[in-house]
Amino acid sequence: MGFDVGALGIAIASVLGVGLLLGAGIPLVYALGIRSLESERPGSTVVGGALLGLCVLLALAGIVVIVFGKQLFGI
Amino acid sequence: MQELAILGIVVIVALAFDFTNGFHDTANAMAPSVATGALRPKPAVALSATLNLIGAFLSIEVARTVGSGIVDLAGVDGERLMLIVLCGLTGAIVWNVLTWLFGLPSSSSHALFGGLIGATIAALGVTGVLWGGVAQKILIPALLAPVIAGLVAFCGTWLVQRATANLSERGEQRGFRWGQIGAASLMSLAHGTNDAQKTMGVIFLALVAHGSLDPDAEMPIWVRVVCAVAIAAGTYMGGWRVIRTLGKGIVDISPRQGMSADFSSASIILTSSHLGLPLSTTHVASGSVIGSGLARTDAKVRWSVARRMLVAWLITLPAAGAIGALCFLIAGLFGHLWGSIVVTALLIGACLTMWLRSRLSHVGHHNVTDEWEQPKKERKRTIDRELSAVASGVAPLSRPRKRKKRSRRDQGGVA
Numbered sequence: 001m002g003f004d005v006g007a008l009g010i011a012i013a014s015v016l017g018v019g020l021l022l023g024a025g026i027p028l029v030y031a032l033g034i035r036s037l038e039s040e041r042p043g044s045t046v047v048g049g050a051l052l053g054l055c056v057l058l059a060l061a062g063i064v065v066i067v068f069g070k071q072l073f074g075i
Numbered sequence: 076m077q078e079l080a081i082l083g084i085v086v087i088v089a090l091a092f093d094f095t096n097g098f099h100d101t102a103n104a105m106a107p108s109v110a111t112g113a114l115r116p117k118p119a120v121a122l123s124a125t126l127n128l129i130g131a132f133l134s135i136e137v138a139r140t141v142g143s144g145i146v147d148l149a150g151v152d153g154e155r156l157m158l159i160v161l162c163g164l165t166g167a168i169v170w171n172v173l174t175w176l177f178g179l180p181s182s183s184s185h186a187l188f189g190g191l192i193g194a195t196i197a198a199l200g201v202t203g204v205l206w207g208g209v210a211q212k213i214l215i216p217a218l219l220a221p222v223i224a225g226l227v228a229f230c231g232t233w234l235v236q237r238a239t240a241n242l243s244e245r246g247e248q249r250g251f252r253w254g255q256i257g258a259a260s261l262m263s264l265a266h267g268t269n270d271a272q273k274t275m276g277v278i279f280l281a282l283v284a285h286g287s288l289d290p291d292a293e294m295p296i297w298v299r300v301v302c303a304v305a306i307a308a309g310t311y312m313g314g315w316r317v318i319r320t321l322g323k324g325i326v327d328i329s330p331r332q333g334m335s336a337d338f339s340s341a342s343i344i345l346t347s348s349h350l351g352l353p354l355s356t357t358h359v360a361s362g363s364v365i366g367s368g369l370a371r372t373d374a375k376v377r378w379s380v381a382r383r384m385l386v387a388w389l390i391t392l393p394a395a396g397a398i399g400a401l402c403f404l405i406a407g408l409f410g411h412l413w414g415s416i417v418v419t420a421l422l423i424g425a426c427l428t429m430w431l432r433s434r435l436s437h438v439g440h441h442n443v444t445d446e447w448e449q450p451k452k453e454r455k456r457t458i459d460r461e462l463s464a465v466a467s468g469v470a471p472l473s474r475p476r477k478r479k480k481r482s483r484r485d486q487g488g489v490a
Contacts, residue, residue, distance in 0.1 A: 008211055014346060015352065016227070019223060019339060019346065026338050027235045034250035035239050035242060062342065
């Protein structure tokens with residue numbers, strides 16, 4: 001049984017990269033959305049709603065790419 | 076006929092493992108939401124069970140990797156191979172139930188791999204294990220999973236805290252509640268895509284050993300359905316002891332933290348499922364909770380609880396392996412069919428004993444969110460009650476003893 005350090009390294013780097021992008025990115029976008037909704041500036045409700053919608057889209061896109069990526073995009 | 080009977084036993088025990096995997100790991104997805112009150116305990120486990128059921132149908136990448144590259148079972152005849160799988164599963168179930176009894180979030184995947192390795196060593200010797208594969212697929216991911224999850228959750232929580240530093244408490248509770256529910260749902264879905272696959276892989280291995288399936292065949296749909304249902308049923312049962320430790324024991328979780336921890340875990344598990352990297356969902360979820368706790372300056376991580384958890388992680392592989400090996404040696408005394416029956420009977424007995432022991436200090440949906448650190452007086456009373464229960468075995472719990480002031484007349488023995 002060979003020990004494929006390269007493949008393991010790539011897998012770990014991918015997990016860390018996607019984790020930081022989605023795992024830390026989506027909560028940040030959501031938090032910005034909540035802050036906008038709380039704010040009393042004009043138009044902040046629309047911005048807040050858009051940011052929360054973006055979170056939902058990002059989460060759905062993440063699921064689609066991760067689960068169906070091979071069939072749909074070959075990744 | 077004998078082979079078919081052993082196959083039947085293996086499939087049933089594999090589904091029992093899937094069930095314990097579900098109830099042991101409910102905490103991974105739902106502990107933060109239950110702890111912060113974003114979801115009530117019962118609806119939380121119902122939601123998690125439904126999403127685990129759906130998740131089990133989404134991917135079979137992990138199922139292909141279970142067993143392959145870890146143990147070398149080529150050339151082992153059908154009945155013997157099924158017995159190895161059965162003993163491995165027994166080791167995993169016993170370890171899962173034992174750690175649940177102690178409320179420790181340990182890895183079901185490691186218990187499964189440990190059991191298989193132990194049974195293989197007992198059957199074929201150490202040459203039956205592919206140690207390079209063990210290092211690459213189990214040990215290194217086990218070391219890295221909590222670190223990666225902790226790092227991602229730390230970054231997420233830190234960013235969220237900076238972005239919402241001036242948010243009112245009401246705004247935080249209301250705003251992050253839905254974010255937390257969404258993140259926990261994603262995490263449950265991710266758990267279904269990852270953990271249900273492991274049992275599918277084990278049943279597939281047994282079917283190949285029996286000769287019912289070709290090694291290159293597609294995963295039968297009935298295997299996917301029964302595994303999905305078993306893990307969902309286990310999740311719905313709710314492993315309340317582990318939920319309590321993960322949600323209340325390690326750190327007092329705030330809604331912001333809970334959301335960041337859940338998003339971190341979900342993204343890491345979904346990516347690793349996609350890549351066929353069998354990361355332990357427990358290690359990822361625990362790492363996320365600790366990472367999010369470290370990002371907060373106003374919350375302390377209870378390192379004593381984290382240490383206990385770490386010890387459990389370290390001994391999971393050898394402990395499940397030792398039980399798996401012992402089961403194989405016991406089964407060897409009785410032959411293949413009777414050996415399978417005896418091992419299954421021992422498994423049922425062990426699980427029943429641990430379940431009865433758990434009733435002495437019951438943790439359920441009614442008390443899962445109680446504060447971890449009770450007031451001193453109340454804690455003393457609880458300890459008194461538990462000690463008297465242990466001392467008296469099956470006797471009913473006695474009322475906490477109160478030290479009475481003895482009068483002079485009593486001391487002098489005058490009636």
